Structures are given as structure tokens and as C-alpha cells.
Amino acid sequence: MEQRSEDLFRFPNIINTLQVIGCHFGLKPPGWHFPRHHHHLFELLFCVAGEVVHEINRDTVIMHKGDWLLIKTGVRHQSSNTASTDYGFFNVHFDLDDPEIRSLLSATPYRLIRHKEAAPSKLSFYVSELEAVMHRNHTEHREAEAPPEPSLLRFEDKLLLQSYTLLIIHDVLQLFREHGTASGHRAAPDKNPSLFTADIAHMIEEKLSLGLCEEATVTGVAKEMNLSRSQCSKLFAKVYGLSPRQYVSQQKLKLAKELLVTTHLPMTDIAEKLGFHSASHFSRQFRRWTGQSPSEFKPRHPAQKDDHS
Template identity: 50%
Template sequence: MDAQWTFQSITSTLQVTGCHFGIKPPGWSYPKHHHHLTELVYCIDGEVTQQIGQENVLMRRGDLLLIKSGIKHATLNGASIPYVFFNLHFDLDDSDMRRILGAEPYRRIPGDAASRSRVPGYIGELERLLCRGIADSRTRGAASEQHVSLDAGQRLAVQAHTLLLVSEVMDLLGQPDGHAEEAAGPVPDASHFAADVAHRIEDLLSQNVYSDITVAEIAQAMNMSRYQCSKVFAHVYGVSPRQFLSRLKLNEAKKLLVTTDKPVAAIAELLGFHSATHFSRQFRRWTGQAPQHYRPKQ
């Protein structure tokens, strides 16, 4: 028998930046920011809240989180114990991989699913390669930042285990029992420049919830046409600036109706509506009920 199996040639580049293990005390936080690469976060111990866009995602021990490039997020350790984590920023110039990794703003894989995979083992091996003394530093409570130098063989091993880790995560994302959570939000394939512009538009919209600002005024503040402003924002967030602002106003209206005794007319004025009638009509369109009926009964 004379047989041969030939596989296609593979030429792909793995870029790894910001690869580190860390320990952060209770109350630690990191402000809202975004990266130009995919971010992988693995909670080794403790718990932490990741604020991604307008959502709060709680990570507990063993949970794994993938955050798409260009997505704004912030981190807060609101627990009473230290947060121990592994963090990796990476990019692969494989079009199929990029399409899958960029399909959603974020994907969370719960600890029970991750624990049944090779993810903990691969991260443990990266820990051995990168932070040979991390176990001792945890018990000592070391707070200093340590940079680890690697020789050529160790760098190759880190790349190999990073690829194995990403491969395992891709398998988990494709498994129906992996329970990966998806979030509605920014659409894939937004350029870094478009993401930066859209985030600045979001900041302006969020700062002007309590006003009657228009999309045209936002565009003028950004030195853009209204068409450009709406197009870039919708490309990144999947909704128009006007729809996004309406969501913000609805959330604020609900909060004011439930937590305060302000009259409907006062809430309408506070949120920048021209009249209580206009506000009531819009609120009914949003929720299907009048503002006064949304309030809890005393």
C-alpha cells in the first residue's frame, strides 16, 4: 500500500502582549478603557465585576472571559478578598479565527464548563513558565510588579501553550454545553479608529442624558456630519445615536419614577423633554404603559 495525506500550508502569526498574572486587593479598580487586541481574562481566585459597555459581568473563580478588541470595559474588585487572575491580549492573523473571536462584544465561559476542559492546565503551565514564584508571592502578599525575562526556548513554549489555550477556548465557544454567554452590543469588524470615535460619541451621549441635545449637535461637537456620526456609531454599536440616547433616557426615567417622588412633569423637564405630554407619549412607546402606572404602588 502506498498512501499519502497532505495538509494545507499554515502560515499565521500570533501576537501576544500584556500577558501576566496578577493579584489585586479588595476595592481595587481599573478605569474604563479598550484594547486593540482580543483580551482573555481568567479568574483564578476571588471575584470581580467587569463593566462592559452598559452591562456588569460578574466573574467568579474559574470563570473565563473573552473581550473583543475595541470594546470599552472597566474592572472593579468589590469583594472582601483579593482578586487573582491571568490576563492575555492576543491577535491571530487567521481570518476564520478573527471572525469567530470578533462575533460578539464579549463571551463569558462559566467555571464549571472551563474546569472540564484543558484551560486550567494550560494556564497552569503558563504560570509555571511566566511566574515561577507566583505561589510564594501570594502567601507573602507581594505587591510589587515583576517582569519575567524568558530565553528563546521559554518564549517558544509560551507561544505554544498560548495557541493551545486559544484553541481550547475556541472549542468551548463552539460547544452547546459550554454555556458561553453572549451580549448584544457593538457589531464585529469595526476598525480601531471607528471604535475610538464611537466611544467618544457614547461619552457625549451619556453626559447629556439630562438635556435635549440632538445628534446634529453631537456631530458638530465631533467635527463630523450628522450622517458620518450616525454611520460610525451604528457600525460599532449596532444602533443609531438617537436610539442609544433613548435607551439611556428610558433607564433614567425608570430609575427616577421608582426611586423618587418627583412629579412626571418634573422628570420630563429634567430629562430634556419639551413637555410632560411628550415624555408620557415617548415613555408609553418605550414600555407600553404610562409613567404614572410604572410607579410602584405605595
């Protein structure tokens, strides 16, 4: 009797990069102040205890225990503990090279989620799991009489750190969809882009994507659309939360990873497909992006075809 084989469900190929910087828990005394600054990554804050006052652009945002705050890349802000008790917090700076997710995260300069909205989610559970990972790492190094260096996390703990960070981002985005802008959050100066701005940004993105392998330049795209280079960059950044040049780099990195993992093409061919002048040029840029050479990133053994595919 002939057996029928078919795929019931097939997920899309996903080769995206999550960057996690400065993930930590902290405690600040009354009177603590951090001066105005900005980051090149998204910042996500959770108020564990006490309260804190943030000055974001021209808005004043007060976080209480259980509140969450997402601050967009490039937004200037400062923080102060003006209460009479300690301010405890969880903080992570992160970035993802998925354009759709970045667009959602960049919709406004900041988003505030109050405790009552976050309580039904699993956010507090994810934070407690992250705290357990960090506590275990700290305890192990203390027993070994060595300082608790974050870089010495075990491989499986690094996976947990990435996994819980992604789950936190997932739940935060889900709460944005369910509740919209939190009550008391006054619209910031550069609020949601207009439909015209979004359309122009999407056109720029399409032209950059189509010209990805031909070294499409921002100047060339701007000229084609009768825009100045600065106009092109500002419109694009309003919608996607990063510059056109950063977007091209991230898309090239994504395609490079896919070619390295799923094909057996020589480096010279991959470099040519990505618009690099030579294999050595591609290799140097890939190392800047990832800290690894293309040959180090490429799987050591060729992928074997699954018998069930």
C-alpha cells in the first residue's frame, strides 16, 4: 500500500539577529539622577520597586511598581528618583534586524504600559526567570572567587537570555495592540508618521531592497525620488526607526547569513551577490557586523535533507 507523505505545517525561514546590550537589574537610592542621553538601541524598562521620573523629549513620565516603558532609539531622556525610597528596576537595551518589528517598536518615541495592563501577561514571569539566570551566574562565580563577568555566561544561559528577551518583546508588542497608548501618555512631538510619510518611506525601502545586490546608494534613491539625501533619511527613519544606510546593512547581513547557511556558494559569489567588490571586502564587513568571519559562521557540515521533507 502506497504511503502518502505531506507537510502539514511549514514555517518561514528566519535568519534574524537579536542584539542585547546592558541587560541588568539595578537599585538606585533617593536622589539618584541619570543625565539626559540617548541610545542607538531600543530601551525597555520595568519598575520592580519604588518609582522613577523620566523626562522624555518634553514629556514627564512617572513609573510606578509594575509599569513598563519602551523608549525608541535616538530619543533623548533623563531619569531621577525623587521619591523617599529606593528605585528597583530591570533594564535591557536591544535591537532586531526585522523591519516589521522595528517599525512597530518605532511607532512613537516612547510607550508606557501601566501595571494593571501588564499584570495579566507573563512579563513578570519572564523577568523572574531572567533574574534566576543572573543570580545563578553570580552565585557560581562567587563560589569560584571570581567576579561575575556577564561575558562568562554559560551557553545555555545565553540562549535563555535571548529567549526571554524575545518573549518580553512579544508580550510588549501584544499589549501595544490590545491597549494602544497608555492612559496619561501625552502625544510626543514626533508622533505617528502621516500616510504620506509612510508611503514615501515604503517606496524608499522597496527601492533599497531591489537594489540591495547592486550597491544601491541612498543618494541615488533620493535623486530618483526628487528628494534630498537628508529628506530621504529623515522620512525613512520616522517610519522604520533607523537610517537607510543602517537598513541596507541589516538586510545585507540577513541575506549573507541566509546564503552562508543554505547554499554552498564560494565566498566570491556571495560577495558579488551582495554588491561587495571582493571576497575580502565582504569578509571584513561581515566580521564587523557579527564578530565572526563568514567561514566561522558557515556550518561546518553540509545540511542533510530531512527524510520527512
